Amino acid sequence: MFRHQPQPLVSAPAETAVLALLLAEGPLSRVELARRTGLSATAVTKAARPLIEDGYLYELPPERTAPGAGRPVNPLAVAADREYFVGLKISADQVFGAVCDLRAGIRATAARPLDRCTPETVSAAVAELTDELLDSEPAFRDRTRHLGVAVNGDVDRDSGRLRRSGLLGWQDVPLAELLTTATGLTVTVENDVRALTVAEHWFGEGIGTGYFALVTIGSGIGSALVVGGQLLRGAHGVAGEVGHICVDPTGPRCRCGARGCVEAIASTDVILATVRAAAANPRLAFREVVEMARTGHPEAREAFARAGRAIGVGISALVNLVGPERVVVSGEGVDAYDLFSRHIQEAYAAHAFGAAARCSLSLRPLPWQEWARGGAAVAIQALFPQPVQAMTGAG
Template identity: 85%
Template sequence: MFRQRSQPLVSAPAETAILSRLLAEGPLSRVELARRTGLSSTAVTKAARPLIDDGYLYELPPERTAPGAGRPVYPLAVDRDREYFLGVKISADQLFGAVCDLRAGIRDTAVRPVEVRTPEAVTALLADLVDELLDSEPAFRARTRHLGVAVNGDVDRDGGRLRHSGLLGWRDVPLAELLEAATGLSVTVENDVRALTVAEHWFGEGIGTGWFALVTIGSGIGSALVVNGRLLRGAYGVAGEVGHLCVDPAGPRCRCGATGCVEAIGSIDVILDTVRRATGDPRLGFPEVVAMARAGRPEAREAFARAGKAIGTGIAALVNLVGPERVVVSGEGVDAYDLFSRHIQDAYAAHAFGAASRCPLSLRPLPWQEWARGGAAVAIQALFPQPRAGG
């Protein structure tokens, strides 16, 4: 039976500010919450009360204070087990699922191979995966309302639709509606790189930053931006696509139809194809190409060098335009980061402008479970009122 999406847990700005801060940063006193949010101590106390009454927050034992230092301080903390969230990453050949607590800590995981890639078959398989995860611990089913799905492609998050995914071969799929009917959960669908960015910004490398970027190196080059504390989606649902910046007008044609895109030069699929053509061996796999490059084979090393230069140039353009405090580089391609690293860093240094070059690039190897955690982070985010497209 189709279930209406649940309303956000918090709607008042003060409640939103307090809960989001405690989710990201852990126990804080009311005084510290007031300092970090800009609210008055009275406003913090008033906003925290309903969250305490609902069991989302609780008071820790008082911190010790020196004699005569005044009233004891009772820090506020999030009850991680008050509610659980499911996250699923849909890839071309597997489903990766995770149950996470309220602070996105992974409690259990499961994987299913995808043999039939139609939306209907994947929906049924995903519903089975959800049941397996919910049944792995008695409390999970009773305390889980939200499912977040991370999927490759152009996603209309507000409408719950996957507009297009070349990886899956899907177009205009009402994915949230299908999954809500199949699971009975409230479903949020998000692009996989954006979901991973939400997880990193709220619970990982990006905690405490207002301006943050994540770039993924894989079969494509993905990226997403946080601007002034909010994930940037753009007016038409497309923003921060570093993979489709042109870095070589005379370069190869990208699968998007343009020429010279970062993705058309820097993705692992392109590196693999380049080395296959150079060696005349169409059977080569990416691990073999990596081994060739590490052994000093020039055709492989040159492909990685060219890719690294394109990626570094694209990241520099992103940093020049937006000015993030930190950029995280991730994705399956970072397993070969030693072959990219110098070329990425050199191109970044050559093209980053002025003080923007102070923005550090952080390497963050992430297993597939972390992509599922990204889906759960998007589900946690659904507790808060969300800006419409363009935010």
């Protein structure tokens, strides 16, 4: 029988809490681990022992404490090279890959172009790319068991099926099964924006937060939320879709069928189409539209300003409803962030309610290898039984 779900690396709650916190914020002393997890010092020592024996944790040399504070402590740290993970980002014309260590540090990267984007051609490209990555360092192949995939669309993570992807033109594809057959690795599949959010929450700007959001600007407007330390999916798997918040009921029709969605106003595809029409030049590329706006072209500047205002209002709605501590704005569209930035910030400030406005917005330009790292982070996350609260300090 096909199985794609990884077996948990740890199962006891104490082991889960200790390893999760060390992955995100180690090295830490046992005293600090006890304080942060709420476990007793004895429970921390007991939880750490098998992880040390299996080579996932190790003790650092003693650190001197303050005068009169007792004997030196030996902080615990994660052995990042104990295990490796392949992370992939599948786009319509390329597959990007990375080998990451246990703390999601990128150790190697590679890419494969796609002449055609079908499940069969992608599976073949993934097999070749994975072999290239695993052969790039002697230790990779022997220490890699898991592959995480970040892909556009509606993903059923439990079954590993891609239910629908408008970008790829796929419907009901058993992606985890196909890629396990192609690579021999255990595969976890996740929506690309959610995978990126996992990486940022566990290993990036979201470390230590119980409430966190990521918004991506590109050909679509993507977003994902962490609530109470957990990635929020909702009853139907579409929670946190800021791109489909209505900001103008009389606005343009969105590809989802509704009117005035953030995405219908602010996606790079819409900006490009708007400026092409204004300039009567259907051959303009997005980079040319960006330069037109930077050099003062009025229609181009207004297209970015309108997009920025829509994004700012959408983010404020998300912040008012959920109250995250931080929002990271990313995606391929942030290359033009200088054209969006002021308008996003002004609209956000105007619509964020009360104390919710204390939530900080930060720009995080992310190249494609970071999306592949998101796939690896999802594979790392799958080694833990859910929920993992210690990593965020939530709960």
